[in-house]
Amino acid sequence: MEFDDKVPIYLQIKQYLYQAIITGRLKSGAQLPAVRQLAAELTVNVNTVQRALSELIQEGVLVTRRGRGNFVTDDIKVLIELKNRVIATELGTLYRQLADLNLSAEEMKDAFAQYVDEQEAHHDHQ
Amino acid sequence: MEFDDKVPIYLQIKQYLYQAIITGRLKSGAQLPAVRQLAAELTVNVNTVQRALSELIQEGVLVTRRGRGNFVTDDIKVLIELKNRVIATELGTLYRQLADLNLSAEEMKDAFAQYVDEQEAHHDHQ
DNA sequence: ACTAGTGTATTAGTTATCTATTACACTGTA
DNA sequence: TACAGTGTAATAGATAACTAATACACTAGT
Structure with a gap:
């Protein structure tokens, strides 16, 4: 790996x-x-x-x-909690980074949504 | 620091x-x-x-x-390019992590949008 | 010329991570 | 009881990042 x-x-x-x-x-x-x-x-x-x-x-x-x-x-509860924790951590990291760059809430959401859409478009063309 | x-x-x-x-x-x-x-x-x-x-x-x-x-x-061009590069890198990191967790494009966008809204709500209550 | 304020380079020592190796402890099965 | 397959532990050495200290090189102002 x-x-x-x-x-x-x-x-x-x-x-x-x-x-x-x-x-x-x-x-x-x-x-x-x-x-x-x-x-x-x-x-x-x-x-x-x-x-x-x-x-x-x-x-x-x-x-x-x-x-x-x-x-x-x-223990299923532990695994559910794990998933929530991991995802929240990752979302939080991006949020803090973009906030540090003075992006507004709307700008953050738009930027990420646009990025995701672009990636999906590229995948379709493969 | x-x-x-x-x-x-x-x-x-x-x-x-x-x-x-x-x-x-x-x-x-x-x-x-x-x-x-x-x-x-x-x-x-x-x-x-x-x-x-x-x-x-x-x-x-x-x-x-x-x-x-x-x-x-x-050189303003360099600085503009820097901003784009830094933001794209951060967006890309989250995108890849969530993709590795098998989240769909819609789930990613929704999850981040919801996270951002929650953070903003907390800020209002301070 | 001197001097204070810059960046730059070098050396030596510390710490954390990773590797390699060896040894030990427990479990289940032939 | 042996043995093969597990996890666990300990030691020693390599490397990268960081620190500390010192020295050097260039610039601007006095």
């Missing part, structure tokens, strides 16, 4: 796992690949994977069972 | 300067504070400031005159 060398890899792995869980590629209760396999897939060290996993465990998103493996929590 | 310790400080300083220039707090042709003063204001080392500045100089956003100081370019 390719990483942005300006942000710690373990944080990018967290994002990658959030994404897999939120989109349902890793479903509630599902077992994750073994840490050594994950490390191989991501072309990264086991310790780095472990660091990301341990934070997800801390958050209650993952559950670890010694000798068995790591699993996505079966 | 407070920094996020998960992203290099010199990049955050770049963003800070982009913001100052785009919002007109630093106008076209204006002289920047001396590097030592900037370092003091940002509570950061001179070398770190210098690293950020040298990238802005490389981009043509700033112009340096030895012994005189650093100045915002008086």
Whole structure:
């Protein structure tokens, strides 16, 4: 996997796992690949994977069972909360950045809507 | 100044300067504070400031005159292009993140619009 | 010429992240 | 009981970012 060398890899792995869980590629209760396999897939060290996993465990998103493996929590509430939290964080980041550039609420919404429409148009033409 | 310790400080300083220039707090042709003063204001080392500045100089956003100081370019076209580039980058980041979470174009626009409206409502109540 | 105020460069030391390697602990099955 | 497959921990070394300190180079004003 390719990483942005300006942000710690373990944080990018967290994002990658959030994404897999939120989109349902890793479903509630599902077992994750073994840490050594994950490390191989991501072309990264086991310790780095472990660091990301341990934070997800801390958050209650993952559950670890010694000798068995790591699993996505079966607590649906936690997963719903996770999705809301992740999306809100991303929306908030853009909002703050645009606010810092003195864009009004209307300008922000228009700019983003226009950007999205442009991207969709490009996709259609592919 | 407070920094996020998960992203290099010199990049955050770049963003800070982009913001100052785009919002007109630093106008076209204006002289920047001396590097030592900037370092003091940002509570950061001179070398770190210098690293950020040298990238802005490389981009043509700033112009340096030895012994005189650093100045915002008086090439308006460069500044307009800068604003467009910075905003497009930020919009693109959110777009990609939400696309990775399988949100549709409509869902993205609605989610952001709703977020912005909520923020504005909170501001009114302050 | 001197001096104060600029940017620039170099060196050395600290810290966080990441890697590589090895070892250990627990679980389930043959 | 062995063993293969899990997670977990610890150590040592590499690299990038940051800091601190010092020195150098150029400009403008006295």
